Amino acid sequence: xxxxxxxxxxxxxxxxxxxxxxxxxxxxxxxxxxxxxxxxxxxxxxxxxxxxxxxxxxxxxxxxxxxxxxxxxxxxxxxxxxxxxxxxxxxxxxxxxxxxxxxxxxxxxxxxxxxxxxxxxxxxxxxxxxxxxxxxxxxxxxxxxxxxxxxxxxxxxxxxxxxxxxxxxxxxxxxxxxxxxxxxxxxxxxxxxxxxxxxxxxxxxxxxxxxxxxxxxxxxxxxxxxxxxxxxxxxxxxxxxxxxxxxxxxxxxxxxxxxxxxxxxxxxxxxxxxxxxxxxxxxxxxxxxxxxxxxxxxxxxxxxxxxxxxxxxxxxxxxxxxxxxxxxxxxxxxxxxxxxxxxxxxxxxxxxxxxxxxxxxxxxxxxxxxxxxxxxxxxxxxxxxxxxxxxxxxxxxxxxxxxxxxxxxxxxxxxxxxxxxxxxxxxxxxxx
Amino acid sequence: xxxxxxxxxxxxxxxxxxxxxxxxxxxxxxxxxxxxxxxxxxxxxxxxxxxxxxxxxxxxxxxxxxxxxxxxxxxxxxxxxxxxxxxxxxxxxxxxxxxxxxxxxxxxxxxxxxxxxxxxxxxxxxxxxxxxxxxxxxxxxxxxxxxxxxxxxxxxxxxxxxxxxxxxxxxxxxxxxxxxxxxxxxxxxxxxxxxxxxxxxxxxxxxxxxxxxxxxxxxxxxxxxxxxxxxxxxxxxxxxxxxxxxxxxxxxxxxxxxxxxxxxxxxxxxxxxxxxxxxxxxxxxxxxxxxxxxxxxxxxxxxxxxxxxxxxxxxxxxxxxxxxxxxxxxxxxxxxxxxxxxxxxxxxxxxxxxxxxxxxxxxxxxxxxxxxxxxxxxxxxxxxxxxxxxxxxxxxxxxxxxxxxxxxxxxxxxxxxxxxxxxxxxxxxxxx
Numbered sequence: 001x002x003x004x005x006x007x008x009x010x011x012x013x014x015x016x017x018x019x020x021x022x023x024x025x026x027x028x029x030x031x032x033x034x035x036x037x038x039x040x041x042x043x044x045x046x047x048x049x050x051x052x053x054x055x056x057x058x059x060x061x062x063x064x065x066x067x068x069x070x071x072x073x074x075x076x077x078x079x080x081x082x083x084x085x086x087x088x089x090x091x092x093x094x095x096x097x098x099x100x101x102x103x104x105x106x107x108x109x110x111x112x113x114x115x116x117x118x119x120x121x122x123x124x125x126x127x128x129x130x131x132x133x134x135x136x137x138x139x140x141x142x143x144x145x146x147x148x149x150x151x152x153x154x155x156x157x158x159x160x161x162x163x164x165x166x167x168x169x170x171x172x173x174x175x176x177x178x179x180x181x182x183x184x185x186x187x188x189x190x191x192x193x194x195x196x197x198x199x200x201x202x203x204x205x206x207x208x209x210x211x212x213x214x215x216x217x218x219x220x221x222x223x224x225x226x227x228x229x230x231x232x233x234x235x236x237x238x239x240x241x242x243x244x245x246x247x248x249x250x251x252x253x254x255x256x257x258x259x260x261x262x263x264x265x266x267x268x269x270x271x272x273x274x275x276x277x278x279x280x281x282x283x284x285x286x287x288x289x290x291x292x293x294x295x296x297x298x299x300x301x302x303x304x305x306x307x308x309x310x311x312x313x314x315x316x317x318x319x320x321x322x323x324x325x326x327x328x329x330x331x332x333x334x335x336x337x338x339x340x341x342x343x344x345x346x347x348x349x350x351x352x353x354x355x356x357x358x359x360x361x362x363x364x365x366x367x368x369x370x371x372x373x374x375x376x377x378x379x380x381x382x383x384x385x386x387x388x389x390x391x392x393x394x395x396x397x398x399x400x401x402x403x404x405x406x407x408x409x410x411x412x413x414x415x416x417x418x419x420x421x422x423x424x425x426x427x428x429x430x431x432x
Numbered sequence: 433x434x435x436x437x438x439x440x441x442x443x444x445x446x447x448x449x450x451x452x453x454x455x456x457x458x459x460x461x462x463x464x465x466x467x468x469x470x471x472x473x474x475x476x477x478x479x480x481x482x483x484x485x486x487x488x489x490x491x492x493x494x495x496x497x498x499x500x501x502x503x504x505x506x507x508x509x510x511x512x513x514x515x516x517x518x519x520x521x522x523x524x525x526x527x528x529x530x531x532x533x534x535x536x537x538x539x540x541x542x543x544x545x546x547x548x549x550x551x552x553x554x555x556x557x558x559x560x561x562x563x564x565x566x567x568x569x570x571x572x573x574x575x576x577x578x579x580x581x582x583x584x585x586x587x588x589x590x591x592x593x594x595x596x597x598x599x600x601x602x603x604x605x606x607x608x609x610x611x612x613x614x615x616x617x618x619x620x621x622x623x624x625x626x627x628x629x630x631x632x633x634x635x636x637x638x639x640x641x642x643x644x645x646x647x648x649x650x651x652x653x654x655x656x657x658x659x660x661x662x663x664x665x666x667x668x669x670x671x672x673x674x675x676x677x678x679x680x681x682x683x684x685x686x687x688x689x690x691x692x693x694x695x696x697x698x699x700x701x702x703x704x705x706x707x708x709x710x711x712x713x714x715x716x717x718x719x720x721x722x723x724x725x726x727x728x729x730x731x732x733x734x735x736x737x738x739x740x741x742x743x744x745x746x747x748x749x750x751x752x753x754x755x756x757x758x759x760x761x762x763x764x765x766x767x768x769x770x771x772x773x774x775x776x777x778x779x780x781x782x783x784x785x786x787x788x789x790x791x792x793x794x795x796x797x798x799x800x801x802x803x804x805x806x807x808x809x810x811x812x813x814x815x816x817x818x819x820x821x822x823x824x825x826x827x828x829x830x831x832x833x834x835x836x837x838x839x840x841x842x843x844x845x846x847x848x849x850x851x852x853x854x855x856x857x858x859x860x861x862x863x864x
Contacts, residue, residue, distance in 0.1 A: 024585055027630060027634060027665075058558070058561050060555035060556060060652065061654070063652055064552055064553045065525055065550065066553050066554040066555075066681070067525075067553065067554070068527060068529045068548055068550065068554075069548075069554075069682065070514035070515050071515065071544045071545065072544040072545075072680045072681070072682055073544065073680070074677060075678065075679075075680065075685045075686075076556075077558065077685075077686075078677070078678050082503050083500070083504075084502075085500045087500065093496045096500075097500045097502070103677070104673070104676045105586060105672070106588040107676070109676050112503045112504040112505065113503065113504075114504070116501075118497065120497055121498050121499065122500075123492035123497040123498075124498060125507075126490070126509065127507075151759070153803065153805070154537060154760065154803075156537065156538040156539065156801060191539065191540045198459060218493060219492070219497055220492065220493055222493065243540045243675065244537065244541050244542050245506060245510070245513060245535070245542045245545065246510050246535075247507075248504045248505070250500070250504050253507045253509075254509075327583070328584070330586070359587065369588060371585065371587075373585070
């Protein structure tokens with residue numbers, strides 16, 4: 001039953017040894033063929049005949065295992081897979097923690113590893129005391145307890161949330177030498193479930209003239225942002241559950257505003273107030289912060305939507321390829337404007353590109369995993385990935401992004417990322 | 433912008449007050465209308481004008497919140513949302529823990545709450561010492577370290593895993609009075625990622641005459657099961673990741689066999705051995721256990737596939753409706769044979785049925801959430817849900833299942849579940 005491959009299977013379809021993505025769907029021992037062809041050590045082990053000693057006889061085969069647990073945790077052998085915390089000195093509780101993207105697979109980010117961005121720490125909120133109020137330009141102001149909210153109709157959706165400042169090291173003059181998670185890890189993806197906000201706004205009865213809503217959180221920072229009423233009516237969710245269970249404290253427990261595809265700060269955590277009005281409030285986080293000064297001297301404001309972006313997580317910075325072989329290049333892409341329709345991969349610094357395989361189902365405003373077979377010859381290579389979304393938007397090269405946005409950039413960095421693989425298989429971040 | 437509803441919106445489309453599922457997709461304050469019409473207390477709160485005291489002034493608005501965490505955990509206010517552990521007295525480490533289905537939403541089960549079924553506890557396995565061996569009727573026997581496996585191509589898939597013995601209390605003469613999770617909670621759903629087993633079997637080169645594979649786990653019980661080679665070649669996965677991160681110990685760390693749609697025991701945890709052969713091994717777990725004696729006196733064996741099933745989780749046993757109102761009936765359905773194509777709900781003990789709304793995307797061999805608007809008048813009602821999968825299989829009523837399978841049943845109970853709602857809104861499990 002061993003599959004047979006024609007030579008054409010190992011014929012690159014693009015520079016640097018990229019192979020046809022359909023090989024990943026084809027039966028047969030392609031990867032073993034490549035391993036045998038290169039006598040690569042680790043794969044050599046895999047090809048070693050099973051001997052008696054191969055059936056190792058470790059202690060756990062001879063004693064009763066551990067007890068059942070009411071709530072499980074990761075293996076102690078995975079204790080280094082954690083969020084990398086980066087706080088600011090002032091004010092207290094202001095900072096971020098990064099999702100270790102290089103250690104994850106699939107599209108779900110475990111809730112315990114979802115990135116954090118707090119402006120004043122994580123409030124310890126008693127759900128029985130918490131209230132959500134809708135007021136301002138409405139026919140009748142409403143107040144909701146969490147118990148009330150849990151009784152409304154709900155819907156579930158897999159959505160990414162990305163901080164507007166994610167990947168901002170990309171603006172540096174020199175390529176930062178950090179793992180993909182510590183560079184780009186202010187983005188995560190979860191299944192969010194809650195009450196469509198339109199249901200609650202309709203219950204309040206929004207005035208004809210209203211056009212904006214000021215959303216406020218219950219942290220001591222009283223973080224608030226101004227959001228167009230039209231978007232909130234369209235697809236916003238009053239989020240109560242994340243990945244099946246109630247929200248985690250650092251992700252907004254007991255209730256968080258979910259604004260599909262829009263920058264992280266608009267997904268207001270610990271949501272306590274929705275003030276319906278006819279203009280933005282022009283608060284600090286939409287004037288002094290979360291705005292972008294363009295070369296023209298004019299600043300972009302209310303840059304809500306996160307544009308299409310992609311990352312290769314394997315191989316990525318800090319990893320080492322164990323010799324020439326056929327590898328599966330892995331990564332993921334996302335867009336705040338809809339579905340990802342194409343991810344292209346280059347192994348020759350962008351001279352040539354080939355389409356990657358996308359894991360099904362592809363969902364809107366959600367991570368999409370891409371996979372690509374690559375025959376690495378052992379020569380230096382530069383890997384890139386480029387995402388295209390359903391609006392036709394194509395992720396830009398870094399020089400194009402800088403030409404458009406200038407050198408004052410801090411937010412919304414979504415340029416193509418380049419990883420250099422040297423002849424020893426070591427992978428580093430480069431501008432190319 | 434308040435939506436307007438015609439009287440027809442509140443006109444039931446089936447007995448007991450079931451409303452058109454499309455109302456859940458329609459703008460307008462239907463649920464508020466129903467609340468106002470019935471002056472139901474909790475919803476009365478929601479309709480109360482916002483007063484000064486509504487903007488409660490709790491402590492967390494006045495102090496810096498908690499620190500960033502490297503790996504998050506649920507809120508202390510959710511500490512009762514746990515797996516309910518049910519162990520057997522002998523042998524040690526033999527038992528189950530149940531997923532609290534009534535506390536969850538969406539389709540992802542948090543890994544910490546995924547059900548457990550162990551025959552000898554949870555082994556503490558060092559991934560560096562663990563080996564997976566493929567031997568028997570193959571061209572060359574292979575041994576894989578975890579490091580080897582992590583370098584093969586992977587794919588991700590959202591799949592449920594259900595214990596063959598789940599819901600077996602349904603065989604009792606009297607309806608068990610337990611929460612939906614403690615009755616049916618030996619089923620969970622995760623995003624699993626790993627290496628397609630066909631790639632590894634092709635590398636080993638399976639003999640023409642081979643037809644079965646004995647899969648063995650590395651717990652002290654050395655649990656093993658016989659599986660048809662054809663299924664493993666078709667869609668089995670050597671699982672390394674669950675919900676984005678590496679497997680949890682109780683779910684098979686460092687490697688687990690994933691057999692889409694087949695009973696839990698076939699998804700061998702702590703996988704150490706795949707013995708390719710031409711016949712089943714007829715071990716205890718496929719002869720004395722996990723078989724079913726039929727009325728004919730003949731026992732069903734190798735009943736691998738989990739048939740279509742559905743559960744209403746809200747309202748469900750032990751919950752209480754807070755007065756007449758419009759409610760969203762919520763639950764989920766799944767089938768080991770493919771996609772769920774329809775879930776019908778009845779509010780009059782099965783006399784009439786109406787189609788529920790299914791959350792998108794509907795994925796094969798995965799949980800599918802269904803939702804249904806229901807105008808409860810305050811009269812006693814009996815709620816049921818009935819799943820149909822893409823093969824045309826329809827979930828049976830209990831009496832039909834018992835007629836077919838007899839009174840010796842223990843495994844594969846998938847009959848329609850009935851919840852009785854009394855005039856006080858109390859919900860209990862009944863046979864109806």
